[in-house]
Amino acid sequence: MSPALLEVTDLRHSYQTRQGEHTVLDGLTFSVERGEFVSIVGPSGCGKTTLLRSLSGLLRPSGGTVALGGTVIDGVPQGLAMVFQDYRGSLFPWRRVGENVEFPLLGSVPKSERRRRTEESLEAVGLAAAADRYPWQLSGGMQQRVAIARALAMRPELLLMDEPFASVDAQTRSDLEDLLLRVREQFDMTILFVTHDVDESVYLSTRVLSLSKAPTVQTADVTVPLAFPRDQITTREEGAFVTTRSEVARLIRQAGPGGLAA
Amino acid sequence: MLRRGATGVLGTLLVWEVVARFDLLPRDALPPASSTIARAAELVVDTTFLGNVGATLWASLVGYLLALVVALPLGMLLGLSDRLYLVSSTVIELLRPLPPVGLVPLLVLVAGQGLEMKAAVVALGCVWPLLINTIHGVHATDSTARATARSFGWSRRQVAIRVVWPSAIPSVLTGVRITVSVALILCVGAEFIGGSTAGLGSWLLQQSMLPGGIESVCAGVVIAGSLGLLINGAVSALETRFAAWARREEA
Numbered sequence: 001m002s003p004a005l006l007e008v009t010d011l012r013h014s015y016q017t018r019q020g021e022h023t024v025l026d027g028l029t030f031s032v033e034r035g036e037f038v039s040i041v042g043p044s045g046c047g048k049t050t051l052l053r054s055l056s057g058l059l060r061p062s063g064g065t066v067a068l069g070g071t072v073i074d075g076v077p078q079g080l081a082m083v084f085q086d087y088r089g090s091l092f093p094w095r096r097v098g099e100n101v102e103f104p105l106l107g108s109v110p111k112s113e114r115r116r117r118t119e120e121s122l123e124a125v126g127l128a129a130a131a132d133r134y135p136w137q138l139s140g141g142m143q144q145r146v147a148i149a150r151a152l153a154m155r156p157e158l159l160l161m162d163e164p165f166a167s168v169d170a171q172t173r174s175d176l177e178d179l180l181l182r183v184r185e186q187f188d189m190t191i192l193f194v195t196h197d198v199d200e201s202v203y204l205s206t207r208v209l210s211l212s213k214a215p216t217v218q219t220a221d222v223t224v225p226l227a228f229p230r231d232q233i234t235t236r237e238e239g240a241f242v243t244t245r246s247e248v249a250r251l252i253r254q255a256g257p258g259g260l261a262a
Numbered sequence: 263m264l265r266r267g268a269t270g271v272l273g274t275l276l277v278w279e280v281v282a283r284f285d286l287l288p289r290d291a292l293p294p295a296s297s298t299i300a301r302a303a304e305l306v307v308d309t310t311f312l313g314n315v316g317a318t319l320w321a322s323l324v325g326y327l328l329a330l331v332v333a334l335p336l337g338m339l340l341g342l343s344d345r346l347y348l349v350s351s352t353v354i355e356l357l358r359p360l361p362p363v364g365l366v367p368l369l370v371l372v373a374g375q376g377l378e379m380k381a382a383v384v385a386l387g388c389v390w391p392l393l394i395n396t397i398h399g400v401h402a403t404d405s406t407a408r409a410t411a412r413s414f415g416w417s418r419r420q421v422a423i424r425v426v427w428p429s430a431i432p433s434v435l436t437g438v439r440i441t442v443s444v445a446l447i448l449c450v451g452a453e454f455i456g457g458s459t460a461g462l463g464s465w466l467l468q469q470s471m472l473p474g475g476i477e478s479v480c481a482g483v484v485i486a487g488s489l490g491l492l493i494n495g496a497v498s499a500l501e502t503r504f505a506a507w508a509r510r511e512e513a
């Protein structure tokens with residue numbers, strides 16, 4: 001059997017602060033298979049961003065290992081792209097939209113291929129016409145689509161997303177959710193998606209992992225028994241959606257004060 | 263903008279003309295605008311004068327390049343590290359108030375009265391604002407932007423060149439705008455005080471001692487001021503070209 005795409009083993013992290021050591025991740029073990037859409041939910045400050053930064057090699061965890069395709073990572077691995085919550089900071093304001101999408105390929109992908117991928121990615125997020133504009137000339141939702149297009153251009157096997165839709169309005173948010181499900185099919189990606197919104201996690205995912213408050217351990221691993229394609233209205237009406245949603249919400253509540261930790 | 267500038271210049275010239283014509287200030291302290299401009303027109307084709315202007319421009323340029331060569335890489339280095347950033351900010355604030363023109367006597371001893379001394383004065387005067395603006399620009403690079411660039415799998419060096427440097431450019435250009443005209447002033451000042459034999463400063467000093475030389479002095483100052491304006495215009499063009507995104511973003 002081939003190894004899982006992502007394998008996290010006993011991942012630990014403590015930040016050194018003036019008050020001493022602050023343990024955030026206290027031994028997380030889970031794996032993600034190719035083709036899955038896994039959401040991670042957990043209370044604010046539980047270490048979701050810390051987890052994603054460890055997985056993407058931006059942060060060296062204090063303990064444990066992260067393996068991508070069977071290889072333990074040390075630094076930023078190949079085959080992985082990241083979408084941040086703060087699209088404003090994540091897009092480079094001195095580069096046009098097309099240049100932003102092409103940017104990560106600079107020096108590693110030949111020019112004609114760069115152009116092809118840029119066009120294809122912008123097309124996929126419906127922004128082909130905005131290639132020559134600057135990111136700051138676009139709305140928030142459009143900017144996050146540019147960030148997604150840029151991730152697509154990198155052709156990642158695994159896409160990491162850190163509360164990517166937390167800063168947009170509700171309508172834009174459901175549009176972006178559906179867009180994400182579409183490009184996931186089109187580009188055949190595995191996605192690890194951090195959110196603190198239980199509804200969103202169930203709507204998007206094949207599986208939801210829930211985390212406790214820091215020092216964080218994993219509290220639940222819930223498979224979502226819903227078929228694709230999903231629909232903002234009908235999927236949310238299905239009995240399976242409602243029961244899964246309640247199950248995850250209950251698990252999160254148990255993990256809160258007086259719950260699992262007690 | 264341009265029209266308001268032109269109106270301002272014409273108005274100033276008019277007031278100047280009136281003040282001088284009606285002897286509101288002594289004639290030998292302020293010649294009329296019209297005769298000053300006539301003299302300036304002669305000077306811009308006068309090879310001796312142009313040679314002196316050339317010497318000043320050359321020394322300013324050498325000094326300025328020296329300041330850039332020091333300030334840009336050093337600013338990058340100091341701005342990239344949080345710890346160095348804190349230390350260097352304090353040290354620079356201490357060093358900055360040292361008046362470079364006050365160092366001229368010392369510099370004359372070390373570097374003589376020519377190009378080297380003048381360039382050193384210019385460099386000493388310009389290096390601090392350039393350094394400070396570079397450090398701040400580099401340090402202010404958005405942390406998400408840096409994280410994003412690293413997530414592309416880029417080395418720290420690549421991140422510095424491709425992301426940190428471009429995002430610092432508006433701040434660096436602000437430093438350039440503050441310093442370019444100061445460079446000329448410092449150079450002329452160094453020529454005055456340092457007793458240089460060539461340059462606009464020494465030419466002005468000679469003219470001021472000739473009978474009726476005040477007209478030439480004023481004309482020389484007007485020409486120097488115009489040069490400063492031209493240089494400022496060039497820097498503004500650079501800012502429009504390379505830093506427009508920083509201003510547009512705030513809007």
Ligand SMILES: Nc1ncnc2c1ncn2[C@@H]1O[C@H](COP(=O)(O)OP(=O)(O)OP(=O)(O)O)[C@@H](O)[C@H]1O
Nearest residue numbers: 015016017024043044045046047048049050051196
């Ligand atoms: N660089 C750092 N130094 C010290 N402590 C940090 C650092 N980054 C994060 N922390 C702390 O670690 C904990 C987890 O932070 P993290 O950002 O990973 O949480 P999160 O789950 O992403 O929260 P949110 O839902 O608010 O985004 C928090 O208590 C935070 O204050």
Ligand SMILES: [Mg+2]
Nearest residue numbers: 048049050162
């Ligand atoms: Mg977070």
